[in-house]
Amino acid sequence: MGIGNCYLYAARAVRGFGDGFAAIILPAYLSALGFSSFEIGIVATAALLGSALLTLLIGMIAPSYGLRPLLLICAGLMVVTGMGLAGLHYFVFVLLVAFIGTINPTIGI
Numbered sequence: 001m002g003i004g005n006c007y008l009y010a011a012r013a014v015r016g017f018g019d020g021f022a023a024i025i026l027p028a029y030l031s032a033l034g035f036s037s038f039e040i041g042i043v044a045t046a047a048l049l050g051s052a053l054l055t056l057l058i059g060m061i062a063p064s065y066g067l068r069p070l071l072l073i074c075a076g077l078m079v080v081t082g083m084g085l086a087g088l089h090y091f092v093f094v095l096l097v098a099f100i101g102t103i104n105p106t107i108g109i
Contacts, residue, residue, distance in 0.1 A: 022103055026043075026044065026047075026103065027040050027044070029085075030043060030094070033089055033094075035091065035094075039091055042095065043091075043094055043095055043098045044098075046095050046098045046099040047098040047099065047101070047103050049099065050098065050099035050100060050101065050102075051102060051103075054074075054102060058070055058074070074102060077101060077102050078101070078102045078103075080101065081097060081098075081100075081101025081102050081103050082103070084097035084101060085097055085098070085101070085103065
């Protein structure tokens, strides 16, 4: 196994940990903001739907662009999503950021 594979597996492990942590921390954070269980479920659903649509979109445009620029754009979107969720406290705005952003409240494959 080459050094490149080690980096790949390490990155995969960190991503898996981050996704799993998001599945725990997102509902707890939204609950601390005062959202109801129903609202938390709606935000989680919007995040899943948004992630699915973004995955489809990236899959469709990936052949036209290099993978590196798309990866960097998605990484930037993750940063903006985190800042948006941390800075916004109104349900509609949180819902919009969860749908457009790249926070996925489940462990990814």
